[in-house]
Amino acid sequence: MERRELLYEGKAKQVYRTADPDLLIQHFKDDATAFNAQKRGTIASKGIINNRTSEVFFKLLEEHGVATHFVRRLSDRDMLIRSCDIVKIEVVARNIIAGSLAKRLGRPEGELLSEPVLEHYLKDDALGDPMINDWHIRVLRLATAPELQTINETALKVNAILREFLDARGIVLVDMKLEFGRHQGKMLLADEICPDTCRFWDKATSEKLDKDRFRRDLGGVEEAYQEVARRICGVAL
Numbered sequence: 001m002e003r004r005e006l007l008y009e010g011k012a013k014q015v016y017r018t019a020d021p022d023l024l025i026q027h028f029k030d031d032a033t034a035f036n037a038q039k040r041g042t043i044a045s046k047g048i049i050n051n052r053t054s055e056v057f058f059k060l061l062e063e064h065g066v067a068t069h070f071v072r073r074l075s076d077r078d079m080l081i082r083s084c085d086i087v088k089i090e091v092v093a094r095n096i097i098a099g100s101l102a103k104r105l106g107r108p109e110g111e112l113l114s115e116p117v118l119e120h121y122l123k124d125d126a127l128g129d130p131m132i133n134d135w136h137i138r139v140l141r142l143a144t145a146p147e148l149q150t151i152n153e154t155a156l157k158v159n160a161i162l163r164e165f166l167d168a169r170g171i172v173l174v175d176m177k178l179e180f181g182r183h184q185g186k187m188l189l190a191d192e193i194c195p196d197t198c199r200f201w202d203k204a205t206s207e208k209l210d211k212d213r214f215r216r217d218l219g220g221v222e223e224a225y226q227e228v229a230r231r232i233c234g235v236a237l
């Protein structure tokens with residue numbers, strides 16, 4: 001499947017048209033940003049690792065009955081996806097207190113939540129993705145009530161499946177951000193699932209194996225991404 005014109009360029013990915021109007025190519029870059037692009041850098045091979053980890057996760061989720069936009073991986077950095085109307089909501093699923101939740105609640109990172117917590121953010125870079133609730137979602141018509149129910153149920157299911165899969169590989173799924181899109185009347189899990197969009201902690205040492213190493217200048221960023229690739233894809237990339 002050939003890339004046609006560039007349809008969209010984001011901070012970490014490009015999306016291209018293909019000859020088939022129903023299919024797009026998602027291209028993964030090494031560019032990394034944090035704090036709404038105030039911090040910029042590159043992480044060597046990140047695009048390859050994010051493409052490969054997303055492939056592993058989307059295939060696993062499809063096997064468990066979760067509908068995703070994933071069609072197949074085309075190359076190191078390219079993935080064929082179904083064209084979706086992306087819902088303007090970023091869904092965050094949390095198992096352990098970390099990041100913005102730790103700040104908001106004034107609690108230390110690492111506290112286990114008694115059950116998973118879902119949060120919703122408006123997907124709007126100009127506004128810095130503000131947190132929103134069900135009322136905002138309804139009034140702003142970001143999703144219908146049945147759509148939101150599907151999104152929430154799917155997010156919890158994805159969280160449970162990935163938690164178990166990662167646990168077996170010595171990784172704690174602390175939290176993650178998911179996106180969804182409408183496709184031919186169905187809600188599909190979209191975007192990517194990778195160390196950019198999840199917090200992965202080593203089960204034995206709680207060492208951070210994700211983009212927080214870049215966000216917080218902890219060093220060993222590339223090494224952490226490679227370790228995730230080894231554990232999730234079975235190879236260093």
Ligand code: TMP
Binds near residue numbers: 098099100176198
């Ligand atoms: P947070 O604790 O900063 O709100 O992040 C929660 C999760 O969402 C974490 O796994 C990282 C992910 N995330 C993104 O994928 N994109 C973003 O822009 C932000 C802020 C977080």
Ligand code: ASP
Binds near residue numbers: 011033211
């Ligand atoms: N998406 C964020 C940004 O806008 C990066 C992050 O913290 O993951 O730069």
